[in-house]
Amino acid sequence: MKQSVQGSAEAGTPECRGGGGSRVPAQARVADVLDVFRERGGAVPAARGEHTHGERPIPGPRPVVQRSSVRGQILDALRTALVTGELQPGEVYSAPALGERFGVSATPVREAMQQLALEGAVEVVPNRGFRVVERGARELAELAEVRALIEVPVMLRLARTVPGERWAELRPLAEDTVRAAADGCPATYAESDRAFHRALLGLAGNEQLVGIAADLHRRSQWPPVRHGRAYLVADAAEHMALLDALIAGDVDVVRGLVSEHFVGAH
Template sequence: MKQGVQGSPGSPAAARVPKRQRPAPAVAGRERDAVEPCAARGEHTHAELPIPRPRAAVQRSSVRGQILDALRTALAGGDLKPGEVYSAPVLGERFGVSATPVREAMQQLALEGAVEVVLNRGFRVVERGARELAELAEVRALIEVPVMLRLARTVPAERWAELRPLAEETVRAAATGCPAAYAESDRAFHRALLALSGNEQLVRIAEDLHRRSQWPPVRHGRAGLVADAAEHTALLDALAAGDVDVVRGLMGEHFAGAS
């Protein structure tokens, strides 16, 4: 089954971050790392594709976390292009922050398999072909389908009813046609389903696989997102009814569409 650097004005996938002036250095005598020379890090920026500047700078509180969320949005929305190399200083300039939190966020994305380090240049967005996406979908199915079948037999209908708002949120997000918004609501729905298993390790592993499968977006256009979201509501109905056969069929279709 199925957030950022700013895209063009009005782009639904763009990160929205409040604007402000860059603060003075927190430590006396330290250079502002927002203007740290790229050469000092060995990162070349002259041949990169332009990244649209966000409407405003990021708040300094939890900067790394905000940058990480923004980059994830850009990946899911396709604003960061597969195969392209982006340097931390250039991305930091776009966000109005230093290169350091951007570099830290990118390193986390490297651990998640979304980007790879390019020595003396920055980070390349991973290119995933059809085979790798199919493999991710297969592994997700191996993990999630048995769990859903077991939960269909054991979880009472009222518990599934509590997840109805999350399924409806995926439908609303799909209707916007925004891949980044849909990706977030899609993960939230799947995470809530699997959380009923009580297995936190399973939930973490499944979400990591799910996030990897969303970069780059597989389904393009509003129609594909709407079709995917419709499978969520149908799956929830089947789970509430305890219909194991329908659950199995819907899960199979859902993962087939994700590859």
């Protein structure tokens, strides 16, 4: 339930292999995500106004993308790269270079990057491309505070009104986070963490609330904080403890868990 996850600096970035049966696919590295794409077309010329000379090459074999839902696939891959730290804060990436990496034109990459700009993940650098935003501890703390203002009162209200059997239906999602934590993949864990939170808040029946909370949650997951597998396992255990308290209708325990979570999450 904490805000961001990443392999420890001492142990290195953990390999993402899938969540041991989890519903959420492993997404540790962009190259792994894009291995499922199929060859379409050849080299892509640089787009006008963006220059690739001198730009550091992106490691790994060149992946390629299916034409269906190209923008969405690239957006997912770029979001994964933010969580895993492959897209480095402060670095500038051009749409033509990323397009060549993905085996597509610069247009869908630029569109995906523009969406990330709206989400605050990158900023436009005229005639160069997009710079990954360097987000500090203060901004992460502010995101945690805003999430707490939204999620804590909603969870307490739901704890008093939603029957235990409804909460029990969410156990598979909590178990997904446990498997993802054991696997040690930050991107897989981030996705399963968001899915669990979406399901909890979804019981409020307010789509606007769920959408705003999900956007804040995604923003809070990068840049990745250097925590290891033990951090993820402990975080997933909090999901299970919270769900057990909700099923039991123990509002006091729920209050303590959700309030404490946001205090030490950033």
